[in-house]
Amino acid sequence: xxxxxxxxxxxxxxxxxxxxxxxxxxxxxxxxxxxxxxxxxxxxxxxxxxxxxxxxxxxxxxxxxxxxxxxxxxxxxxxxxxxxxxxxxxxxxxxxxxxxxxxxxxxxxxxxxxxxxxxxxxxxxxxxxxxxxxxxxxxxxxxxxxxxxxxxxxxxxxxxxxxxxxxxxxxx
Amino acid sequence: xxxxxxxxxxxxxxxxxxxxxxxxxxxxxxxxxxxxxxxxxxxxxxxxxxxxxxxxxxxxxxxxxxxxxxxxxxxxxxxxxxxxxxxxxxxxxxxxxxxxxxxxxxxxxxxxxxxxxxxxxxxxxxxxxxxxxxxxxxxxxxxxxxxxxxxxxxxxxxxxxxxxxxxxxxxxxxxxxxxxxxxxxxxxxxxxxxxxxxxxxxxxxxxxxxxxxxxxxxxxxxxxxxxxxxxxxxxx
Numbered sequence: 463x464x465x466x467x468x469x470x471x472x473x474x475x476x477x478x479x480x481x482x483x484x485x486x487x488x489x490x491x492x493x494x495x496x497x498x499x500x501x502x503x504x505x506x507x508x509x510x511x512x513x514x515x516x517x518x519x520x521x522x523x524x525x526x527x528x529x530x531x532x533x534x535x536x537x538x539x540x541x542x543x544x545x546x547x548x549x550x551x552x553x554x555x556x557x558x559x560x561x562x563x564x565x566x567x568x569x570x571x572x573x574x575x576x577x578x579x580x581x582x583x584x585x586x587x588x589x590x591x592x593x594x595x596x597x598x599x600x601x602x603x604x605x606x607x608x609x610x611x612x613x614x615x616x617x618x619x620x621x622x623x624x625x626x627x628x629x630x631x632x633x634x
Numbered sequence: 635x636x637x638x639x640x641x642x643x644x645x646x647x648x649x650x651x652x653x654x655x656x657x658x659x660x661x662x663x664x665x666x667x668x669x670x671x672x673x674x675x676x677x678x679x680x681x682x683x684x685x686x687x688x689x690x691x692x693x694x695x696x697x698x699x700x701x702x703x704x705x706x707x708x709x710x711x712x713x714x715x716x717x718x719x720x721x722x723x724x725x726x727x728x729x730x731x732x733x734x735x736x737x738x739x740x741x742x743x744x745x746x747x748x749x750x751x752x753x754x755x756x757x758x759x760x761x762x763x764x765x766x767x768x769x770x771x772x773x774x775x776x777x778x779x780x781x782x783x784x785x786x787x788x789x790x791x792x793x794x795x796x797x798x799x800x801x802x803x804x805x806x807x808x809x810x811x812x813x814x815x816x817x818x819x820x821x822x823x824x825x826x827x828x829x830x831x832x833x834x835x836x837x838x839x840x841x842x843x844x845x846x847x848x849x850x851x852x853x854x855x856x857x858x859x860x861x862x863x864x865x866x867x868x869x870x
Contacts, residue, residue: 477748479642479649484657484743484752491661492715499668500711503686506675513677 602626640737656743660723667718689714696856701863705768709862712760716753717855720744720804724847727812728840731819744850745809747802754801757858758793765865774865800857807850811843 606623640651671682679687693713697706727742743749766774778789818839822832 477639477641477648477650477653477746479647480653480657480746480748481752481755482647483649483654484749485756487657487661488715488719488753488756491665491719492711494665495668495715496711499665499672499686500690500714502675503672503683503690504710506677507687507690510677 598630599627602630640739650746650748652737652739652741653743653746653749655739656723656726656741657749660719660726660743663722663726664715664718667722689718693717693855696859700856700859701867705866706859706863709859713855713859716757716858717851720753720854721848721851723749724808724850725844727808728815728843728847731812731816741812742808744804745812747805750805750808751797751801753804753854754797757800757861758797761861761865764862768866777865796857796861800854800861804850804854807846811839811846814839815843 603623606619606626639653642649642651668686671686673682674680675683690710693710694703696713697703697709700706723742723744725742727740727745730740731738732740762774765777769777778786815836818832818836821828822836823829
């Protein structure tokens, strides 16, 4: 009985209706599922695909931008570094020149002051000699007059004075 | 085991009411699963949407393995629907079967050769339709005489053989699984010893039937894509 059902059970009827019904149902299912489920699903998957593609593109672009900016910054840094070193070099040169100038000026000034001092000293010496000569003359006259007042005549006195003065003048 | 089928004759055709009921239920379940898992579509997928997208990627992989996406993209929906419909159909007969009177009402719709052959002929018919549509009638007809003319009769036989093997493979696998489940169930109701003896093989066979059902759904979808690619692609 079992083998009969396996071999003949289904073969005895040809269910043409089932075939038509299955086909119709499958087509209906396909249409409904497309409209209500997989169509939107495909849509969102496509949307996501394009979204990801866009994001990747944007990331790529911003990466390139960042790279460019970095290069720019690096270039700027290099430039400013060289500028700074040039500035320092300049300042050093200027400083050297200024130093030389100041030293030269100071040297000249000191020379001038020394010269002035020498002249002053000479002048002072002249004055001192003149003053001394005058005082020596009057002092010696005073001393001589005090010593010789009583013993010498006017003429002898004069003669003595002159001798002294000459002698003093030679000594000075 | 020898259950009758509830036959309804209409307009000269036999309608198996049990098949019609199960086809409707399977379609309904597939539709509900598909709609429920795509209710809240988001750019960042969660939960059921992930599952549906995984199914879609899976079928995409199947298509990509047989033809290029330019021509195969249009079959994505067909492939997904076939895969889900056949899988759900295979699963329906596993947990129980319902017999009213002497008529078997609840079973896998794919445990009937008429249903599986209907699906197979639909796929083969589609392959011819797309073959003519995408390659033009002349290259389509020419493909029957390539690589040489003597192959023509074999090529004609091949088309029928493809349809038959595709449909009967699915039917045979599922029907055999249900027969064995029915036998085990009959054994289980045959006293205490029978129940104890039937439990372990029952569990094992149900697990195996789930595996077989999934594999058969995969094979059916894969073969669909292979036949379509065979007819549609230029380099054959």
